Amino acid sequence: MTRTVFEKADVIPLVAEVFRELGYEGASMSKITARTRLSKGSLYHFFPGGKEEMASEILAHIENWFIRNIYEPLERDDPLKAIHNMWREVDAYFRSGQRICLVGAFALDETRDRFASGIRQYFRRWIDALCAALVRAGASTDAAAVISEETVGGIQGGLILSRALHDETLFERTLAGLAERVTKCVREDAGR
Amino acid sequence: MTRTVFEKADVIPLVAEVFRELGYEGASMSKITARTRLSKGSLYHFFPGGKEEMASEILAHIENWFIRNIYEPLERDDPLKAIHNMWREVDAYFRSGQRICLVGAFALDETRDRFASGIRQYFRRWIDALCAALVRAGASTDAAAVISEETVGGIQGGLILSRALHDETLFERTLAGLAERVTKCVREDAGR
DNA sequence: TTTATACTGTACTAAACAGTATAGAAGGAG
């Protein structure tokens, strides 16, 4: 009999995809074992704390991805380039709206209260990093604060709408619209 | 012993609130009975089809509310007044972001597939009604289509963000920002 | 006052649930 051997680093994205598709409550252990092809033994070996530990590690894994690929570039690199990189990475990460934001989904029901600090931090840091990049690019502090909040919110709304309407083009349209407004905001303020 | 007698019209909003707090999968029959104080017998009397029938009737109830209070005014009344009315009603309905959009939440996981047509219709009609009102108010067809999509998406994003950040002021700020952009869009196009 | 209807409460079943225990397989170290 063939035995597939996993490492924790391989398991987390696999389980994450199940949570993404079914939500925290919808993802029962049996659904997770069925969809990942991992046995209960393996899952409890990697996550002795069960579902709660899985979700907690997944959230940390997601946050690390965003820190490395989005937040740190925004904080460190040339702001306009980093923002351009953000649109590209976000579109790829959410597969043009075919893949949801697990953190956003968790925020909508009582799951939020279990992982409150992780969820809060994910959005807080995203908004703050974008805001700081906009200020460095020449936007006013006030305008940057407003538009960075609208941008992160707009992305979440775009994900909901594109799924609800089964419209694969909607998310990319949303990103393009947000990108245009961000660019305009920087141009206007920098031109003063 | 006192016996509280309900009608279906009273039961739907009660059960809806439980779905809103816990999501479709999280709302088990025992949680529903505990939070609504309705017995299993009563619930299955009103909804012989169980959870699926409950959610289906709740979605219909929500859509009716939006038709009466938002979509029809947008389609029928003075467009600027109807749009102004929309901001007020939406803020009240979602309790300034303290209450989520059940339809949006359903759209994020596999629950979407169970209620696909209801979910699609809710957003489709909202966007279309707003778009038509904007055109009647003097906006160009293209600009109206873009901004009405951004508005409905922006509302959903604002709900996620205000919950995620535990920021009660964020949703109202989002609505105010959207209202400003909508007003500007109408003014610019009508002035041509 | 009888009788039908509408609603409630509870006891029940079978399936699904989270989690545990444990035996065993693979692979490397000695």
Add this chain to the structure above:
DNA sequence: CTCCTTCTATACTGTTTAGTACAGTATAAA
């Protein structure tokens, strides 16, 4: 080879789940 560690598979626990059955209660009409 043996031994140890890491990972997998499955059988098992008690609990919770959705849903059914049915007896019981209030109300209104006849």
